[in-house]
Amino acid sequence: MENSKCIEIKDVSFSYLDRQILHNISLEVRKGECILLCGKSGCGKTSITKLINGLIPHFIEGSHIEGQVFVEGDLIAQKKMYMIAEKIGSVFQNPKSQFFYLDSDSELAFALENRGIDSDSMKKKIDETIKSLHIEDLIHRNVFSMSGGEKQLLAFASVYAGNPDIYVLDEPSANLDSNAMERLKEQIRLICAQGKTVIIAEHRLAYLSELLDRAVYIEEGRIKRVYSREQFMSLSEKELALMGLRTTKKVVSTIKQERTDKKQDDCDLLVDNLAVDRGGKRIISNISFGVKAGEIVGIMGKNGVGKSTLLRCLCGLESEAEGQIFLNGKRIKKKARQKQIYMVMQDVNHQLFGETVLDECEMLSDGENAEEIIKVLKQFDLLDMKNRHPLSLSGGAKTATGFSRGYSR
Amino acid sequence: MEKIMDRELQSLKKENKYKKSLDPRAGIIILLISNVVVFMQKAAMVGTIYVIFMGILLLVYGCPKSCIKFYIVLLGMIAVQRYIFPYAPSWIVILFGIFTNYGRRMLPCLMAGIMLIKTNTMHRFILAMRKMRWTESLVIPVAVAIRYFPAIREEWQHVHEAMKLRKLSVAEKLEGCLVPMMLSATTTAEELAQAAVTRGIENPVRKTSYEEIKIEWMDIVSVGLSLMVAIIVLVIDNRGLL
Amino acid sequence: MKQEMKLTGKDLINIGIYTAILFVLNFVAMFAGIVPFLWTILPGTAALLTAIPFAMMNLKVKKPGAILIMGAIVALIYFVTGQFTVLLLITFVVACIASEAIRFAFHYKDTFVTMTVSFIAFSFGMIGSPLPIWCYGESFFTQIAENGMTKEYIDTLRGFATTENLILMLISPIIGGILGMLIAKVLFKKHFKNAGVV
Secondary structure (H helix, E strand, O other): OHHHEEEEEEEEEEEEOOEEEEEEEEEEEEOOOEEEEEOOOOOOHHHHHHHHHOHHHHOOOOEEEEEEEEEOOEEHHHOOHHHHHHHEEEEOOOHHHOOOOOEHHHHHHHHHHHHOOOHHHHHHHHHHHHHHHOOHHHOOOEHHHOOHHHHHHHHHHHHHHOOOOEEEEEOOOOOOOHHHHHHHHHHHHHHHHOOOEEEEEOOOOHHHOOOOOEEEEEEOOEEEEEEEHHHHHOOOHHHHHHOOOOOOOOOOOOOOOOOOOOOHHHOOEEEEEEEEEEOOEEEEEEEEEEEOOOOOOOOOOOOOOOHHHHHHHHOOOOOOOEEEEEEOOEEOOHHHHHHHOOOOOOOHHHHOOOOOHHHHHHHHOOOOOHHHHHHHHHHOOOHHHOOOOHHHOOHHHHHHHHHHHHHHO | OHHHHHHHHHHHHHHHHOOOOOOHHHHHHHHHHHHHHHHHOOOHHHHHHHHHHHHHHHHHOOOHHHHHHHHHHHHHHHHHHHHHHHHOOHHHHHHHHHHHHHHHHHHHHHHHHHHHHHOOOHHHHHHHHHHOOOOHHHHHHHHHHHHHHHHHHHHHHHHHHHHHOOOOOHHHHHHHHHHHHHHHHHHHHHHHHHHHHOOOOOOOOOOOOOOOOOOOHHHHHHHHHHHHHHHHHHHHHHHOOO | OOHHHOOOHHHHHHHHHHHHHHHHHHHHHHHHOOOHHHHHOHHHHHHHHHHHHHHHHHHHOOOOOHHHHHHHHHHHHHHHOOOOOHHHHHHHHHHHHHHHHHHHHOOOOOOHHHHHHHHHHHHHHHHHOOOHHHHOOHHHHHHHHHOOOOHHHHHHHHHOOOHHHHHHHHHHHHHHHHHHHHHHHHHHHHHHOOOOOO
């Protein structure tokens, strides 16, 4: 069995800027295994992926590491990054910042060009990649015109073209819609079938349920438990929720159209026959619905169907081309909507301006007292972090801050 | 929004099909020649002749739209200088005079630049830089800078919108602009570097390419013609024949 | 050169990104130069605007060559857009080398003071743009008149061709540089440090 040991993490502790992130992590991965790293946001799963692909210790400055990491018998700390790169392929969370070139064709060749492979075998490898991953729709395109999902599939493909033995995926689905996620799942299924070793740190678990061999649950920088696939799948929703995890089962949503023709006057927010244009094109039209105070409404649909356009219009970033929007029975126009309706954007980074989380909330709530804000922060589980800078928080906590800010308004 | 952009791209692709590629190195030489013309010219008329020539070159390389645009801009500027400035109040003349003047002078360079950009991908530029044996220490930052310009635009739009959703004073607005821009630049730098490093950008071997660029006859002819026109134009200018 | 003083891929990418931002802000200052007075103090306005990306890059890349590469790229892009004159090119290159040399002299251990000094040196690079107003004297005005520049504009510019204005232009990068760096320092303390960026 010694031979098939592919990755070996031996008692590793890691701290970054004097904050201890990982405590005594030990983990062995066999060749061809698909391992899921899961846990709450900020638990340290991303750091474990970085131990494997060499970003720790080669890339991250200001870090302190104890213990050793071996990949196929080699000590990672002693290998150069570009040597590791030939064996281990990594896909990261943010699709926007993973591409180097502006067009997809060049991007697919990037890893191969860096290795100095001759152009004929490079072309062959790229063609193979396109065929086996079914990404014919992604070639010859400007990367800036691609959706987040497409960018992520391209990132995966460009790693795949390099044919690594080990794949390290750090929350690859974080910005994907269900369609792109399905495609990503097929791509991962393919590499698993090829006998590659796959390490995935992930929040969304359902799409991986058929693929994973073992699941590693991490809490506050420690490995709490390692589950086999069967054990992991048999965890109940309640247990998962306690662990801070999402469901492992596919959710089939059924929507009952309950209140399509309800009377208008008992709704607090009312949208009447709304149409919105962007760039000279009609994006959405004939939208009518009403929402009561306290209701939570989910808007669903494929990428590009107009979900964000509708929200942008609701909060006053777009003007209505037709129709009207009423709040508490009074019509509100674009400028007024900007003041009275708040939106947490997809990339919440742009919305956080304050020096600390507390400051962030105070900036918006004119005149509200401090106790009120503390209460809100407590509700959002942010009280411990109230003196940290909003942008130093993990992705999930940032979004929560965005929310609480909107809330304290 | 994405759909619209894609449609634009589709049409761009179609347009690209008829576009001939100017070798980046040839393009840079033409740009150099245009620069020399701009610096040496005395009379504006001379620049106009060169602009007309560059327009024809743009046409040959399959960018009719750019050609027409530049001709219209040229005509517009001449018209403004001749027919509007003599009658306009002086502050307009001061503010826009320099605009039209510099604009007209810069046209040859702009046209050469546009021709270079429109007929090449960023990848071809990098390839050309590598063929000219530039060090990777310069090639990589240049590539990243070019790649980051569209990102700055995108970023700017986001920040601008986020600011609409709150009341801010001017100082806060400036801060609210610069800080998120810089922060997102920092994260992008970090993440992009991660992605590039794990794909072997630090590999010391000589980098290869999936496409090839070769200087062709057409490139040589274009450079030769540009040089000829430039010399003729400058000689005429110096002798004061116009 | 010691291994750790060599630029890594990460450093090069950092340089590229901050250079892009620096260029955009520098271009804004250049563009504002269509107002004659702002043109005469262009080195100062440019310094004021570009301090933050310059400081950021310095903090991220504490190695030789970073400023030279940054300068080379800015020059290259300006060249492609046809904005460079020979004089500007010369002052720009000299300033970049001086700025790099200052950093080298302090062994790349940047403090607020050393960074400000090297930034002021860097900012002097832009004096090549307005310098012709004073340096070529009347022949410059005759030349731009020949180029078809309007008489009103030339008269306004000629009004600035005084020694006082020359001094103002020459100290503008010092004032702009110090102010820009102070603003950068405040913002860094307020945001970037706490966000764990620097």
